[in-house]
Amino acid sequence: MANMNTTFVLLLNLLYLLLITESISLEAVPSNSIAVNANVRCIEIERVALQKFRKGLKDPFNRLSSWVGQDCCNWEGIGCSNQTSNVVKLDLGSSNLCDFEGGSQYTPDQPNCLSGKLDPSLQNLKYLSYLNLSNINFQGLSFPYFLGSLKKLTFLDLSFTMFSGVVSPSLGNLTNLSYLNLIPSQLSERTLSVSNIYWLTNLSSLQYLNLQNIDLSKAETHWLQVVNMLPSLSELYLSSCGLHHLPQTLPFVNLTSLSVLDLSNNGFNSSSIPPWLFNLTALINLRINLCDLKGPIPNIARASLCNLKNLDMPFNFFIGGPITEFIQALSGCDNHRLEQLNLGSNQLSGVLPHSLGYFTHLRELHLTNNSFSGPIPSSIQHLSRLEILELSYNLMNGTIPEFIGQLTELSTLDLFSNSWDGTVTETHFLNLKKLTWFSLSSTRKSLVLNVTHDWTPPFSLQNVLIKDCQLGPAFPAWLKTQKNLLEISLVNSSISAKIPNWLWNLSSLPLKLDLSHNQLRGDLPKSLSFEWVDLSYNNLTGSLPLWPSVSYLSLRKNLLSGPLPVNIFQRTLPKWIGKRLPSISELRLRGNMLSGPILEQLCFLAHLHVLDFAHNNFSGSIPTCLGNLAGLKSLVEYSTSPIRSLLLPLTYLEHMDLTAKGAQREYYSQIFLMNSIDLSRNNLTGEIPEALTKLSLLFTLNLSWNQLTGKIPENMGALHGLETLDLSCNHLLGPIPPSMSSLTFLSHLNLSYNNLSGPIPSANQFQTFIDPSIYEGNPQLCGPPLITNCSLLPSDGDTEAVDEDNEEFSSEKLWFYVSVVLGFIVGFWIVCGSLVIKKSWRHAYFNFVDDKKDRFFVAVKVNMARLQGKIEA
Structure with a gap:
């Protein structure tokens, strides 16, 4: 009996423990989290919240097509707790950069x-x-304030979401x-800002912080002190934040775990x-490029x-002699x-x-654009x-060592613009089997490439x-084996042969071809596969063919002849011009023997930034429709993005030759808005079209000779971006428009x-x-810097009066001659007419x-007889 009681008591205690456990388990689950259906894990209030969130999104590709039904835990991007079924993860991020156009406009x-x-x-x-x-x-919506209520968040990624405020x-x-x-x-402008950064000090567990492209200018005096209070921080990205203050001292370095520091593209005011x-001994990656240091x-x-793996310090103003001590300190580690x-892109030397x-x-060594000297x-x-x-772009000299050929992993070899000499051979x-980029030039012009x-x-x-x-005189035949070329640039390389036919269609890929400043000869082909072509300063002959695939063309200083081919620009715009010449940005035909009018079909090239027809025989008037060139009126970029150009080394930046500021200049920079019209030294007639004053972004206008x-x-002052204006050696008259001031x-x-x-x-x-020569040859101009005093010339009022008098005199003279002619005619017919009509008057x-x-x-006979008698007497 006792045993039965004992057993009963034990069973009761066990049952009590089970009830207590279940009660605790139920209490651990919020009342709203009890699912209606045992097969549905999703909490109703959370499902409703996700559905409202879904309604606010545009999903043109049905990425969220799985967001149907009751169980939100099975929806794409949703993760739920296995214990409580609460939504603990919402991941709709994309690894792809979405395309944005025009700020918040989404494509x-x-x-x-x-x-x-x-x-x-x-x-x-x-x-x-x-x-x-x-x-x-x-x-562009304002940054959401309610996110601060999600207190269990450990991971928050709002990158590239276009929030503002x-x-x-x-x-x-x-x-x-x-x-x-x-x-x-990913756009350049800063749409987000931080007015108070001290809230970061509460995030003591923060390991990764990325505030790139957020305006921190209001926090620039204390940003370092705040960041230094985050002891767990491992990665810090503050590039392009508008910071101008870089503290030189930090009493206590608390960032012992910091492995990545990116402060690039902040102008630290010459610090x-x-x-x-x-x-920061734990650093693995350090980026301080474009910091004005x-x-x-x-x-x-x-x-x-x-521990350092990547040290990125380009585009600053570091100066000084040899970097030996710095390199030795970095290389002093055992491992x-x-x-x-x-x-x-600094000012380092030695x-x-x-x-x-x-x-x-070491995998990458970038020392371009400094003043380093000596051999490799x-x-x-x-x-x-x-x-x-x-x-x-250094001052290095000597011969290029042959051991370069033993660097088997080399993919980029950039030896451009130094003072090399000697010979480069096979x-x-x-062993450079992985080489994809090769650039070489010598300022001494004595380097020989002999293969x-x-x-x-x-x-x-x-x-x-x-x-x-x-490189010449023969054209390098080894190029024929290169089937993946995107760019061929053989400038001033002593090539005097005829361009081989295989070159014109060497690759099916978009290609840049620059063979300028050689002695190449022969005719131009009827077709080619290149998009960017510079064949200037050669001895090429023939007429200009149709190359509709070309977006940049320079053929100046050749022996070309004849007019522009009519099948390029017909009297009516060809239907294919928008498709086959959609992106031409520079058209250069300087220094040939081209003739005929400048056709109006040029005006349909909406992306044209440079029009150079100088030193030809073009005739006729300047087309008025040139004032409609969209590329010279609005911010239409070149096909090469300025952002891309900035990220590339200086060797790879595009170059442009412009006749500007009275001289021919070669520009090596991010080519953007170098807008130019040069029609000088032709036989153009007529007036300068008023419509040209609509080209508000024009950089150079040269209509001389x-x-x-x-x-x-009169409205010439509307060309707000104009830096160079040359109208010399024409027959222009009248005053200089005041708007030009x-x-x-x-x-x-x-x-x-x-x-x-x-x-x-x-x-x-x-x-x-202040140079008077820019006004000479205009005898009626006066005032500084000319010595002609305006008081000695007719004033505007006097000039108008003189003009009126001259006009009145001319009118009177005209009527005088008219009256004389009419009087003669009338008098003649009065006399002669009366004689014809009246017979008695005619006889009389x-x-x-x-x-x-x-x-x-x-009387004559009598006088002659008298005179003769006197002579004889």
Whole structure:
């Protein structure tokens, strides 16, 4: 019996424990989280919140097609807790960058992209710990404040979401956050700002922080102190944040875990590198490019940055002599890890140290655009993993060592614009099987590239740039083996042969061809596959063919002849012109013998930025419709993005030759808005079209040495971007328009040898034009800088009076001659008519004439007889 009681008591206790456990389990689940259907895991209030969020989104590719039914835990991008069924993860981020046009205007080119509004119902996802909405275009909406209520968040990614306004300080409530990415846009303008950054100090668990392209200018005096209070921070990205203050001292470095630091593209007002930066011993990646940093690179403690893999410091103003101590300090570690070293585009000098060869893990070495001198150090041959070697635009000299050919991993070899000499042979390329980019030039112009005619290179190049070398006289036959070329540039390379036919269709890929400044001969082909062509300064002959695929063309200084082919620009616009010439941005035909009119079909080239027809025989008037060229009126970019050009080394930047500011100049920069019209030295007649004043973004206008007449357009001051204006050697008349005083960017002006009159404007920019030669040949011009005093010339009123008098005199003279003619006609017919009609008057008139004739004859005879008698006596 006792045993039965004991057993019963034990069973009761066990049952009680089970009830207690179930009660605790039920209490652990919120009342609203009890699912209606045992087979449905999703919590109703959270499903409703997600459905409201879904209604605010535009999903043209049905990426969220699975968002149907009751169980939201099975929807794409949703993750639920296995214990409570609460939504703990919302991941709709995309790895692809969505295309944005015109700021918030969205173009859904990728199926992963979404757009729309962010519904505040998401704040009902109380248990959400992971939120990724990256690359969803929220179309410039204000930054959502309600996100600060999602206190369980550990991961928040709002990158490239196009939010605007001020980042909410309520994010400081997310004390569990370890990952925060708020990059607003891949566009250059900053649409987001931070007014108070102190909320970051609450995020003590933060490991990843990316505020790139967010305006932090209001926090620039204390941003470092705030960041230094985040002890767990491992990666920090603050590029393009508008920071101008880089503290030189930091009393206590708390960033012991920081492995990535990106401060690039902040103008730190000529600050130097602070010493504390090199005390971050855990650094793996350091980016301080485009920071306006100046001064010498500081000496650092030996072996202080042993974990460093990537050091990126280009586009600053670092100066000084040899970088030997700096390189030796970096290489002083027992285990070298450096993989990328970029000191390009600074003002560093001296010889390259031998210690560069100690970085045996180095994959990229960028030293372009400095003032380094001396030869390539022999220790470079030990960098067996080197993939990129960039030494362009320096003062290096000596011969190029043959061991370059043993760097088997090399894909980019950039030796452009140095003072090399000697000979480059096949040995220099012996084992460069991975080479895709090769550039070489020597300012001494004595470097010889000597390979056999039947040489087959081991590599397959995409870009080859050779300039100022002795490559010719034969055309390099080895190029025929390169089937993946995107760019061929053989400038001033002593090639005097005929261009082989195989070159014109070498590749099916879009291609750039620059063979300028050689002695190439022969006719141009009827077709070719290139998009960018420069064949200037050669001896090419024949007429200009139809190349509709070309977007850049320069053929100046050749022996071309004949008119522009009529099948390029017909009297009526061809239907194919929009498809086959859609993106031509530069049209250069300078220095040939082209004739005929400038056809109006040019005006349909909406992307045209440079029109250069100088030094030809074009005739007729300037087409009025040139004032409609959209590329000279609005911000129409070249096909080469300026952002892309900025990211490339200087070797790869496009170049442009312009006749501007009185001289021919070669521009090496990000080619953007170098807008130019040059029609000089032709036989153009008529007036300068008023419509040209609509080209508000025109950089250069040169109409000199033509036969233009009429006045300078009154609204010339509307060309706000004009820097160069040359109207010399024409037949222009009238005053210089006062509106030209508003051309504040005008730095070169030439109005000489016309028939201009009146005072020279003296306001604004004209005060800087002190050279009288720019006005000479205009005898009726007066005022500084000419010595002619305007008081000695007729004033405007006097001139008008004189003009009126002259006009009145001319009118009176005309009527005088008219009256004389009419009087003669009337008098003649009065006399002769009466004689014809009246017979008695006719007889009387003729009798009178005969009588007078006889009397005159008798008088002459008598006088002659008397005179003869006197002579005989």
